[in-house]
Amino acid sequence: MRIVVDLNRCEGYAQCAFLAPDVFTMHGEEALMYTPHAGDAQREHVMRAAAACPVQAILVDQRDDQADEPAAQREAEAHVR
Amino acid sequence: MSVDELSRAFRQHGRIVIVGASLAGLRAAETLREEGFTGSLTMIGDEPQEPYDRPPLSKQVLLGHMPADATPLPRRRALDAQWRLGVAATGLDLTGRQVRLADGEEVPFDRLLIATGTRARPWVKEAEADLDGVFVLRTSDDAARLNRRLTARPRRVLIVGAGFTGSEIASACRERGLEVTVAERGPAPLVGALGGVIGAVAAELQREHGVDLRCGITVTALEGDSAGRLTCAHLSDGTVLDVDVAVIALGAMRNTEWLAGSGVAAGPRGVACDAGCRAFDIHGIVTDDIFVAGDVARSPHPLFGYQFLSLEHWGNAVTQAEVAAHNMISSGPDRLPYLWVPAFWSAQFGVNIKSTGVPTMGDKLMITQGSLAEHRFTVAYGFQGRVIAAVAFDQARWLDFYRRLIETAAPFPLEFANVDRRPEGLRAVPSEFPDPSLPSHGPTVTLSGYSPSDRKVTFTPARM
Numbered sequence: 001m002r003i004v005v006d007l008n009r010c011e012g013y014a015q016c017a018f019l020a021p022d023v024f025t026m027h028g029e030e031a032l033m034y035t036p037h038a039g040d041a042q043r044e045h046v047m048r049a050a051a052a053c054p055v056q057a058i059l060v061d062q063r064d065d066q067a068d069e070p071a072a073q074r075e076a077e078a079h080v081r
Numbered sequence: 082m083s084v085d086e087l088s089r090a091f092r093q094h095g096r097i098v099i100v101g102a103s104l105a106g107l108r109a110a111e112t113l114r115e116e117g118f119t120g121s122l123t124m125i126g127d128e129p130q131e132p133y134d135r136p137p138l139s140k141q142v143l144l145g146h147m148p149a150d151a152t153p154l155p156r157r158r159a160l161d162a163q164w165r166l167g168v169a170a171t172g173l174d175l176t177g178r179q180v181r182l183a184d185g186e187e188v189p190f191d192r193l194l195i196a197t198g199t200r201a202r203p204w205v206k207e208a209e210a211d212l213d214g215v216f217v218l219r220t221s222d223d224a225a226r227l228n229r230r231l232t233a234r235p236r237r238v239l240i241v242g243a244g245f246t247g248s249e250i251a252s253a254c255r256e257r258g259l260e261v262t263v264a265e266r267g268p269a270p271l272v273g274a275l276g277g278v279i280g281a282v283a284a285e286l287q288r289e290h291g292v293d294l295r296c297g298i299t300v301t302a303l304e305g306d307s308a309g310r311l312t313c314a315h316l317s318d319g320t321v322l323d324v325d326v327a328v329i330a331l332g333a334m335r336n337t338e339w340l341a342g343s344g345v346a347a348g349p350r351g352v353a354c355d356a357g358c359r360a361f362d363i364h365g366i367v368t369d370d371i372f373v374a375g376d377v378a379r380s381p382h383p384l385f386g387y388q389f390l391s392l393e394h395w396g397n398a399v400t401q402a403e404v405a406a407h408n409m410i411s412s413g414p415d416r417l418p419y420l421w422v423p424a425f426w427s428a429q430f431g432v433n434i435k436s437t438g439v440p441t442m443g444d445k446l447m448i449t450q451g452s453l454a455e456h457r458f459t460v461a462y463g464f465q466g467r468v469i470a471a472v473a474f475d476q477a478r479w480l481d482f483y484r485r486l487i488e489t490a491a492p493f494p495l496e497f498a499n500v501d502r503r504p505e506g507l508r509a510v511p512s513e514f515p516d517p518s519l520p521s522h523g524p525t526v527t528l529s530g531y532s533p534s535d536r537k538v539t540f541t542p543a544r545m
Contacts, residue, residue, distance in 0.1 A: 028431030061155035
């Protein structure tokens with residue numbers, strides 16, 4: 001699953017770092033570091049972290065089927081040719 | 082057909098082409114679909130990867146926490162778009178309404194969004210830039226190459242330029258235990274973006290973390306051995322430095338060359354557009370069907386004296402793309418002005434730096450909370466008697482408050498009775514920005530254009 005955090009919004013409340021510590025960690029006092037590409041094993045933790053964020057700064061890719069849209073399309077084009 | 086009918090027909094069957102498949106291009110495409118555009122959508126990007134996020138490249142990736150290709154952007158929805166990735170746009174035919182691609186193909190459009198962004202400014206001397214060991218950092222490929230080299234533990238890394246990117250790279254190198262020299266032409270790191278007073282704090286941070294920081298210094302030459310590997314750098318004070326990696330961090334250049342001769346007002350400062358993201362043509366007349374968003378755009382902002390702002394900020398790419406996309410499929414009074422208050426962040430040497438407003442406009446500043454000595458503070462910038470920007474070091478939670486002060490043109494100097502009392506007291510001092518006419522590190526906000534200096538503007542942002 002793909003994750004991006006709007007760090008303009010993030011105010012360092014660290015709720016995500018408690019709920020999904022393998023994906024979100026605090027770097028120093030309030031800077032957030034996160035893994036933009038987490039395994040499915042993390043899904044539940046990440047969804048909980050995204051829901052708990054007080055400023056709703058975490059965007060998670062909800063759909064797996066279109067995640068690789070360009071790659072899938074390149075493949076389809078290759079078959080046509 | 083009435084305007085409304087035309088507009089509806091375009092939403093259903095129009096052809097939109099987006100040139101630039103990074104953050105701005107992707108968010109624009111998503112907004113178009115979210116707002117009901119069902120016509121054909123083509124995404125053109127010169128990089129082969131699907132849209133990915135760049136901020137982690139200078140942080141998580143260089144720290145070795147994750148591979149460079151692991152930052153594809155999450156999607157808000159399916160796009161149903163035609164993707165042309167790995168092929169650059171090379172020309173625009175305004176009258177024939179088509180985009181020329183590097184492979185010779187021509188892609189027709191009814192409306193076009195230009196979101197080609199910026200690229201890293203290369204080292205000035207081409208032969209030296211080609212040496213093995215000389216890097217820039219902009220793309221995920223750049224990050225992968227640089228990370229590979231840092232993992233091999235070079236003896237010393239030279240960073241040329243101490244803007245945000247250069248400083249973040251220096252921070253990552255120190256965290257990996259590598260020896261780092263930073264060469265900055267100006268008097269301090271971040272001086273172009275935040276001024277000399279805050280730049281001095283950035284300098285302290287670097288030195289406390291073991292960076293060999295050299296300010297007021299330029300790199301005059303990079304030298305390689307017979308095999309073309311970088312071996313040393315010559316500095317303007319006569320020093321010769323043994324280095325096997327040099328990272329050129331001299332800011333960005335806007336990708337507008339492909340628009341040369343097209344009739345669109347494009348140049349080294351970007352593509353000029355109105356507050357509704359519609360591009361100007363070379364006569365200064367606004368076009369109907371050519372829109373601009375992201376790093377490559379520059380547009381007038383009423384809150385900042387109608388100056389044309391070019392913003393190389395993540396949030397600018399997102400918000401301007403959303404406004405541009407909305408306006409591409411709306412007409413007349415339904416169109417929105419782009420009135421986002423600039424904001425950006427940087428994480429370096431364990432400190433979270435955040436900014437709102439336009440610090441480069443502020444000729445005075447005052448530390449309103451915390452203290453410079455503790456490296457934890459909020460600073461407000463003033464311009465002509467009003468608050469124009471605020472920057473926080475590890476005090477991000479306060480910035481929303483300052484953003485509202487900026488939006489309402491609150492008077493400067495600020496007179497807080499009980500926010501925070503510090504021995505230094507609340508005092509406005511010059512912010513010490515370098516003379517913009519001298520060659521130096523470019524600020525992340527570029528100002529240009531007409532400035533009526535209206536001090537009484539009241540700012541009420543429109544709701545999306």
